[in-house]
Amino acid sequence: MLQSGAGMRVGQLAVAIGILALWELCARRGWVDASLLPPPSQIARHVVALPTEAEFWNAVGSTLSAALTGLLIAVLVGVPTGIAIGASAPVYRTTRLLVDVCRSFPVVALMPVLVLLMGTTPKMLVVVATLATVWPILLQSSYGARSVEPLVSDTARAFQIPARYRFTHVLLPTAAPYIATGIRIAATFALLVTIGTELLSATPGLGREIAQAQEGANFPLVMAYVFYSGVLGLALSALLSRAERRLLAWHPSARIAE
Amino acid sequence: MNRQTLHAAQALWLPVLLVALWWWGSAGSTSIYFPPLSKIVALTWEDLVRGPLPGFIAFSLGNLAAGLALAIVAGISLGTVLGWYPLALRLLDPVLQFFRAMPKVALVPLFIGALGIGALPKIYSIALGCVWPILLNTIDGVRGVEPGQLEMARAYRIPLALRLWRVILPAAAPQIVAGVRVALAIGVVVMVVSEIYGAQQGVGYYVLNASRAFDVAQTWGGTLLIGLIGYLLSTSFVIAEQWFLRWHYLRARVLGLNA
Numbered sequence: 001m002l003q004s005g006a007g008m009r010v011g012q013l014a015v016a017i018g019i020l021a022l023w024e025l026c027a028r029r030g031w032v033d034a035s036l037l038p039p040p041s042q043i044a045r046h047v048v049a050l051p052t053e054a055e056f057w058n059a060v061g062s063t064l065s066a067a068l069t070g071l072l073i074a075v076l077v078g079v080p081t082g083i084a085i086g087a088s089a090p091v092y093r094t095t096r097l098l099v100d101v102c103r104s105f106p107v108v109a110l111m112p113v114l115v116l117l118m119g120t121t122p123k124m125l126v127v128v129a130t131l132a133t134v135w136p137i138l139l140q141s142s143y144g145a146r147s148v149e150p151l152v153s154d155t156a157r158a159f160q161i162p163a164r165y166r167f168t169h170v171l172l173p174t175a176a177p178y179i180a181t182g183i184r185i186a187a188t189f190a191l192l193v194t195i196g197t198e199l200l201s202a203t204p205g206l207g208r209e210i211a212q213a214q215e216g217a218n219f220p221l222v223m224a225y226v227f228y229s230g231v232l233g234l235a236l237s238a239l240l241s242r243a244e245r246r247l248l249a250w251h252p253s254a255r256i257a258e
Numbered sequence: 259m260n261r262q263t264l265h266a267a268q269a270l271w272l273p274v275l276l277v278a279l280w281w282w283g284s285a286g287s288t289s290i291y292f293p294p295l296s297k298i299v300a301l302t303w304e305d306l307v308r309g310p311l312p313g314f315i316a317f318s319l320g321n322l323a324a325g326l327a328l329a330i331v332a333g334i335s336l337g338t339v340l341g342w343y344p345l346a347l348r349l350l351d352p353v354l355q356f357f358r359a360m361p362k363v364a365l366v367p368l369f370i371g372a373l374g375i376g377a378l379p380k381i382y383s384i385a386l387g388c389v390w391p392i393l394l395n396t397i398d399g400v401r402g403v404e405p406g407q408l409e410m411a412r413a414y415r416i417p418l419a420l421r422l423w424r425v426i427l428p429a430a431a432p433q434i435v436a437g438v439r440v441a442l443a444i445g446v447v448v449m450v451v452s453e454i455y456g457a458q459q460g461v462g463y464y465v466l467n468a469s470r471a472f473d474v475a476q477t478w479g480g481t482l483l484i485g486l487i488g489y490l491l492s493t494s495f496v497i498a499e500q501w502f503l504r505w506h507y508l509r510a511r512v513l514g515l516n517a
Contacts, residue, residue, distance in 0.1 A: 008348055015349045036372035093268045101273070101485070104492040106447045108363075109462065109484040111454065112469035112477050117291050188359075196363040196447075200454045207364070214367040222368055230360035237359075 038220040046224035056209075060232070063198065063205035066122055067190040070129020074186060078134045079179055082141025083171050092142065099142075103135040111197050120203040125194055132193040133186035140182025144175025177251055180244040187240055188233045195229055206232075293475040302479030311464065315487070318460045321377055322449045325384025329441055333389045334434060337396025338426070347397060358394065362387035362444070363451045370456045380452040380460075387448040388441035395437025399430025432506050435499050442495055446488050461487065 020040045026032045027039035050056045085095050107128055118124040148170060156166050198207025206229055213221040277295075284294045305311045340347040366383050373379035403426055411421045427434075453462025461484050468476035500507065 011349050012352050016353050019353060033372045036368055090268065093265060094272050097269045098273050098276070100493075101489050104443065104488045105485040106450050106488050108447055108454070109450050109465060109481050112465050113481050116469055116472075116474060116477060192361045192363060195361050196451055199364065199367065200451065210364050211367060214371050217371075219368065219371075226360060226364045229364050230356060233361060234356070234359045 035217070035219050038223055042220035043223045043227065046221045047227055050224055050228065056228075059204065059206045059209045060228070062122060062125075063191070063194055063207070064232070066125035066205065067129050067187075067194040070126045070194070071133050071183070071187055071190045073126070073130045074134035074137050074190075075183060077130075078137035078182075079141045082138035082179075083145040083167065083175055085138070086142030086145025086175070087148075087171055092146070099135065099139065103139060107132040107193055108196055108200070111200055115201050120201045122203070124201070125197055125203055125205070128197045129190045129194050133190045136186045136189065137179070137182040140178045140185075141175055144178030145171050147178065148174045173251075177248055180240075180248060184237055184240045184244065187236050191229070191233050191236060291474060293478065298475045298479045298482070301473075301475045302483060305464075305476070305479075310459070311461075311483070314459050314461050314464050315483075317377070318449055318453065318462070319487075321380045321452075321460070322384060322445050324377075325381045325448075326388050326438075326441060326445050328381065328385035329388035329392055329445075330438060332385070333392030333437070333441075334396050334427075337393045337434075338400050338422070338430075340393075341397040341400025341430070342426075344401075354394075358390045362448060366448065366452050366455050370452065375456040375458060380449065380457070383452050384445045384448045388445045391440040391444070392434065392437040395433045395440075396430060399433030400426055402433065403429040432503055435503060439492075439495055439499065442491060443488075446491065450484060 023037065024039050024041060027034055027037055085091050085099075110131065111128065114124050114127060118127065152170060152174075156170050161170070194205065195207040195210075197203065198205035199211050200207075202208050202211060206225055210222055210225045210229075213219075213225060281295045284292060285296065287294050302311075340350065362383070365386060369379040369383045369386075373382070407425055407429065408421075411425045416425070449460075450462040453460035454466045457463040461480060465477055465480035465484065468474075468480055
């Protein structure tokens with residue numbers, strides 16, 4: 001975020017260690033509730049132990065596969081629909097209210113209905129992840145399509161470029177950076193919603209592990225799972241930013257940024 | 259027909275058509291899982307007028323308001339300090355980035371486990387989820403104040419408190435408000451999660467309770483109600499934002515900037 005020399009790195013590390021030490025002290029002395037903030041040393045033990053357990057990797061696998069499948073479906077549906085909506089002003093105005101309502105819908109509230117309909121299955125998680133992520137992607141794609149300069153779209157129309165080529169050669173390239181941002185936001189959101197739904201519905205995955213550790217009153221284990229959920233989110237968004245830079249290197253916005 | 263009515267008609271016909279299709283399409287439905295929309299609306303209305311729903315809605319919205327208020331106070335004050343002292347920000351940056359990435363809904367069980375199923379743990383969970391976008395946007399907003407304005411304020415020896423209140427915070431306000439808008443959406447999600455996880459009242463509890471009792475129509479009704487609340491909250495926030503920042507939009511229009 002900011003320039004960081006070696007001295008700054010040391011300082012940052014010192015601050016992080018200082019915060020952990022203070023936390024450890026508070027937890028040891030009983031100044032905070034140990035069931036709310038268990039001491040970092042106990043959390044660290046679980047953080048080290050978890051990757052050696054098959055159960056952990058199974059949970060990571062089912063959470064990731066549900067979140068990513070949902071994200072993929074959302075991209076396949078959301079990008080073309082969003083571009084189609086953004087490419088035409090009347091269609092954009094017609095669908096705006098509908099998209100606004102759907103976008104502001106808290107998807108976790110659908111969980112009880114979906115559990116009634118589909119049970120606590122991986123398929124249900126995929127549906128939740130899709131419904132949660134399709135709107136940001138659709139919205140970003142439509143903003144992207146709307147950002148096509150009038151001169152360009154007029155030229156395409158004057159030359160009577162067929163709709164198919166207008167989509168692949170004008171709309172899609174212009175909207176690409178917007179779509180990439182939408183997908184990056186949606187990816188962390190997919191993970192969050194998947195874990196939240198697992199937590200509430202006891203569907204297999206990281207969320208259920210958290211709920212079970214909590215029921216067993218193993219609070220450091222809860223925090224260790226929360227830690228890995230955070231790491232997973234950071235890794236996913238770092239991976240996507242890298243892919244974005246690689247894939248959009250040709251785009252003017254990427255060149256200006258450098 | 260003037261332009262405004264035309265636009266309103268354009269925006270409304272599709273949602274109205276979809277609701278009408280659902281209404282007529284489900285009218286004779288005997289499926290357990292897809293009860294007629296008329297029945298869903300009737301039962302939910304019943305609970306709204308005579309049932310527990312008004313109290314539940316007040317409980318949920320009260321928690322949301324308290325949690326968001328806590329997050330706003332904490333986020334703006336900490337964000338102003340960190341935006342003001344670049345060194346402190348740089349030292350804390352990795353810690354902040356990590357906490358921001360943690361899935362806040364995963365912490366709901368810890369809060370409810372430690373503090374019980376009352377209102378307080380829900381307020382804390384909401385505040386913890388909401389504080390990050392406000393904090394980060396405040397930092398960016400404070401750092402983005404034009405240096406010229408700050409130097410001018412310093413040259414006239416305007417006291418720090420006044421400088422903060424009249425120069426820095428107004429300049430950062432658009433960014434802070436944008437952060438609060440994101441936080442509101444997160445807050446609604448955390449509110450619902452915390453009520454489904456463990457509660458004895460609230461709209462999330464209403465939905466969960468209905469689904470446990472296999473009252474499918476009420477489950478649908480509560481879900482639609484939460485969607486409506488979410489939409490109304492985000493729409494009224496946008497309206498409030500336009501009013502609160504009217505000077506900003508006005509200035510942007512006069513100067514020909516992008517608001």
